[in-house]
Amino acid sequence: MKPKITLLANNAFVKERCVMCGEYFEAGEILPELRDEDNELIDYLCDTCAYEPQNYASKLMEQAQCFENSAALLRRLAQIGVQPPDSDRKLELESLILTRDARRIDKLNSERTRETR
Numbered sequence: 001m002k003p004k005i006t007l008l009a010n011n012a013f014v015k016e017r018c019v020m021c022g023e024y025f026e027a028g029e030i031l032p033e034l035r036d037e038d039n040e041l042i043d044y045l046c047d048t049c050a051y052e053p054q055n056y057a058s059k060l061m062e063q064a065q066c067f068e069n070s071a072a073l074l075r076r077l078a079q080i081g082v083q084p085p086d087s088d089r090k091l092e093l094e095s096l097i098l099t100r101d102a103r104r105i106d107k108l109n110s111e112r113t114r115e116t117r
């Protein structure tokens, strides 16, 4: 059987991420589901994507490219390593947040990109 889009009578109105365009959407009363050849649920779709069959292929290819780009970035990060957050800065931020001093918090936030370079 060919992969297909089925329609679910939905009663869980949560935010979903469309498997075809990658955008978040509010699940409506009718929720389109993308199912594979074995009728297994792959993920949900937004209405815009579900009801535009002429765009399925191009949107899926675009999403695949996005995932490939993300995968390349994650592989690169895994190879070069990632510096963990500064524990002193965390303590400083925690104490500053308690004071609710917006000016000092903004100043500290503006310094965050400089200190890592």
Ligand SMILES: [Zn+2]
Residues within 6 Å of the ligand: 018, 019, 020, 021, 022, 023, 045, 046, 047, 048, 049, 050
């Ligand atoms: Zn979509």
